[in-house]
Amino acid sequence: MSKTTITETTLTELIENSPRLRNVKQKLSKHKHGSREYYQALYSNLVLAKSANYKEYIRQQSVPLPGTDHVKGFSAIYRNSISPEKLVSAIDSNLNTGYKLFSMAADIFADNDCLGERVYDKSTGKWSDHYVWESYKQVQKRSRDLGAGIISLVNGRRNKPFDSTDFIVAIMSTNCKEWILTDLACQTFSLANTSLYTTLGEETSEYIMNLTESPVLVVQSSNLLKVLSYVPQLKNLTTLISIDDLSDSELRNINENFLDGVKLFTLKQVERIGSLLKLDPIPPTPDSLYTISFTSGTTGMPKGVELSHKHLSSAVAFGKSNFDLPSVELTKTKQHYELCFLPLAHILQRELTAISLSSGFGCGFMHIPDPSYLTECLRILKPTIMGVVPRILTKMESGIKNSLNSDEVSMITKNIAHNILDAKLSRFQSRGGPDDSLINSFVYHKILIDKIRHQLGFDNLEIMIIGSAPVSNETLMFMRSCLDIGIKQGYGLTETFAGLCIAETYERDVGSCGAPGVCCEIRLKSVPAMGYDAEKELKGEILTRGPQSVIQYYKNPDATKAAIDKEGWFSTGDIGFIDKKGRIHIIDRVKNFxxxxxxxxxxxxxxxxxxxxxxxxxxxxxxxxxxxxxxxxxxxxxxxxxxxxxxxxxxxxxxxxxxxxxxxxxxxxxxxxxxxxxxxxxxxxxxxxxxxxxxxxxxxxxxxxxxxxxxxxxxxxxxxxxxxxxxxxxxxxxxxxxxxxxxxx
CATH class of the missing domain: 3.30.300.30 (ANL, C-terminal domain)
Structure with a gap:
């Protein structure tokens, strides 16, 4: 295979040098590079496809690189048509780590709602009917205190210098405010972390804890009993941190009767210790390890994917250059909100949350981690962006159809509703783009669409991100029609920090996963045993390379060698097809036959x-x-x-x-x-x-x-x-x- 050189750039450099993006360059030229005003203007103009000639982009979303189509058994190398010469690794050179991204957001959006939750009232036995928020400024202070507390406690118990960053913080928790605080604390002090699914069995949790040699586990009290049963098998564990408050007697009882050589603290205790120490941050570099995300293997123990801050910053750049949300001035809310719904142990939710927290969005959490409470929380939060998996979408589709066809709904109302949905569907199938017609705004919305959105809590929803599994075109078009929102179907893996490519929001011909983003390149490899020819038919195994792609698996050279070749191409195991517009369609899986x-x-x-x-x-x-x-x-x-x-x-x-x-x-x-x-x-x-x-x-x-x-x-x-x-x-x-x-x- 002939070698091709990867040259990297940032989004700001791309804007500066690309004639297609001169409109954005002109807007940014009014501000000094690096100033708060500059980044505010940048963040408002980062959707590259909309900044270029959009009609031209829609026709050709990715392009083959000249001179790369001659290797036997492989297709040409494809890159996003907006940046074919270079791959993007960050938004800006000043925003090339997770720590810098959040610090910038905390500066620009200091008083914005950052992390929110519903509060339980013991006197009434009910959860609040509103979200209680902490601002970006408050979350930044708390995460720094927590990080200082973790690094000092863990190193003290290991007899290491206070500034040692050579350990991994493990987290076992459902989505909550403290999960994010812990993640931000790790970023502040260059600590890598790993997340344990709360649904994983004891054997897998033990395996991950011992493989990573993690000395500290941040855990919800609901999982504490389970963890205590196998603490003796965790060879390196010295510190347990309970996310939830525990009374002095509970702490004393557990520490004295259930733990030997391991000490249990509450998160608030650790935070207080850190606030007293006032340690200076230890900022990471782009090459610093950010997280070890364990793939949920279909056979055997999971593999640990090493993801650096460079992977994180490029994933955020990918997202922010694709999520075309309107400016806050054009919405009904003072800022954008996201419901952090998918498990944070899942890389897609990590990416979505990282994008939100670098953009000044408010991230809300469900009070009970159960999908049956989803609509209840949506009605209270009213998010503007949300990530879901297809089975949630199909349940919503079924609920809407069931409601519209209910015996309680009159025949006249049913006919009106179906006529509106048919008209919306016909419009989306005949042309792309949002429906800006007067009849849509003043008739369809008033009669039907706003009511459906309100019932689901989608009053303010602008974009829904779909990933993890295939979804039917019928479902996509129905949900787009009855909610009148943009739905973006994407494709990615843990090894690419989630999103690798993503469909355009209002494309007429739905079903693809869109073009490869500006942070990666792809090529297809023929799979003769399965009848796929990459050279002639543009069908084959998807290989990817670039700033978003994994470099190695954690302590697993055999897996690294099997998945990543000498030129850095990662074999995804997925069979894809590239259409005439340069979009990816996932059609099969290698080896499972x-x-x-x-x-x-x-x-x-x-x-x-x-x-x-x-x-x-x-x-x-x-x-x-x-x-x-x-x-x-x-x-x-x-x-x-x-x-x-x-x-x-x-x-x-x-x-x-x-x-x-x-x-x-x-x-x-x-x-x-x-x-x-x-x-x-x-x-x-x-x-x-x-x-x-x-x-x-x-x-x-x-x-x-x-x-x-x-x-x-x-x-x-x-x-x-x-x-x-x-x-x-x-x-x-x-x-x-x-x-x-x-x-x-």
Whole structure:
């Protein structure tokens, strides 16, 4: 493979030197570079596609680099069309670490709401109906005190100098204000951190703690009992910090009776210690390790991805150059808000929160980490930006459709609603861009859209970010139509600090993951065994390189060597297709294929993605097949309301009032009904060949669960675990045989 040179730049240098961005350059020229006014103007003009000729950009979003299309087995190298000569590693040379990004935000947006939570009132037994906020200035002070407390306590207990930064801070907590405070504290003192999923088993948590040799664990009290049971196996642990307050007697009891050689403190105690010490920050460099993010492996123990502050700063640059939020003056709020909903142990939420906290947004947290409380919190916070996974979107879609088709809604109202949605859908399918028409603003919004948005808490929502798994085009277009918002579907991995590419907000032809961002380059590699030709068809395994891409795995040279070649290309394992506009479409997964009895090769992830992308009635799917059988079976998670509506409209099946569990039991026990469900699903995946379609199913509401170790925390299927867990159901389906052999596929 011939070598190509990567030259890096910053967004401000790109703006200065690119003729396509001269309008932004002119706006910035009014201010002194490095001044507060300069960065305020910069932050308001960072969406590069909108700053250039947008129509021209939409037509060609990424371009092949000249002279890179001659390597056998590979496509040309593709870069974003706005910056084909250089890759972006930061917004500005003064903003090339997480510490600098937050410090700048704390200077510009000192009095803005920063971190907010709902407060529990013990006297009433209720949670507040509003968010209580701490400002950027307050959060900056608290995070510095906390960081000073952590570094002094841990080093004191290790008999190391107070300024030693050679240890890793572990965090085990659901999303909360203290999680972010700990992360910012680590950034302030050049401490790397790692996050443990609260749903991980004891074995995995032990593995990560011992691999990282972490001497300190910041933990919620709800997980404290679990942690205490395996503290003796944590060889390097010296300090436990409880996020929640504990009484003096509780602290004394735990320290005296449950801990040996380990000391438990509360976070407030550590913060107070730090405030008394008043240690100066130890700012990180771009090459400083920011976090070790453990990928939720589908087989074996997870791999630790080393992500530096350079990775963080380039990920923030990627986000801020793509998230086209309106200026605050044009919104109903004094600033932008984000609901920190996805787990912070998930790299996508880390990226979104980093973007928010470098932009002066307010980050709110759910009072109870349970999706059933999501709408309640949304109605109170009313965010302007939010990240979700597809199954949340499909649940919202199902709820809206169910509400519109309810027996309580008059036929006239139903007809008006459906006419509006049909008009919106037709408009978005015929042309791109936001709907600025008068009929939309003064009729559609007043009659329907504002009411739907209000019910969901999306009164102020401007952008929704979708990641982690495929979502159907039908769902994307329906949600865009009934909410009249921008929905951006992206693609990325832990190894690329989440977003690697992201779709344009109001594109007419939805379904892609957009072009590679300005912080990376990609190329495709042919996979002959799976029939993918990168040279001729622009289909193959996605390889990526650049400031956002991983350099190595933590203490795992074998994994590093297997995934990253000598030129720095990281093999994602995902099969992609590059369309004429230079956008990426994810179509398959490398290596996950097997052979059926008749000799046909099956790529299960491609099939699963096809069902998930085209069947809004389902939220989960695990495809199973083996060389002794001639057909595929599946474990499927259904969206009850959506499935009931589809069954009613296609077959006249009336099952109103059924509880979800009753519906599941009815489908699994009634062969004729199961055939109807399967036929509906298979109609939606017409592009699959007959042998790729599912012939029998077992359904559940959420059959694949993290706590059962069937899926990873980022919702990837653990195939071997699923096959064992659902062994009885799989045997039963094969014994029952194909439900559709007599039907034409």
């Amino acid at each position: 097997f052979k059926l009895a008749q000799g046909e090769y099956i790529a299960p992830e491609k099939i699963e993605n096809s069902y998930l992308s085209n069947c809004p009635e389902i939220t989960q799917i695990f495809i199973h097949g083996n060389s002794l059988e001639t057909f595929l079976v599946a474990i499927i998670g259904i969206e009850p309301a959506s499935l009931l509506e589809t069954l009613s409209s296609h077959y006249g099946v009336k099952m109103k009032g059924l509880f979800p569990e009753e519906l599941v039991n009815r489908i699994n026990s009634d062969r004729a009904l199961k055939v109807k469900v399967l036929t509906l699903l298979n109609r939606n995946v017409s592009k699959l060949q007959g042998f790729e379609k599912v012939h029998n199913i077992h359904v559940g509401i959420e059959p694949l669960k993290i706590e059962d170790d069937n899926i990873t925390p980022s919702f990837k299927v653990k195939r071997n675990k699923c096959a064992k867990f659902f062994e009885d159901e799989i045997k039963r389906m094969y014994k029952e045989g194909s439900l559709i052999k007599s039907n034409k596929l």
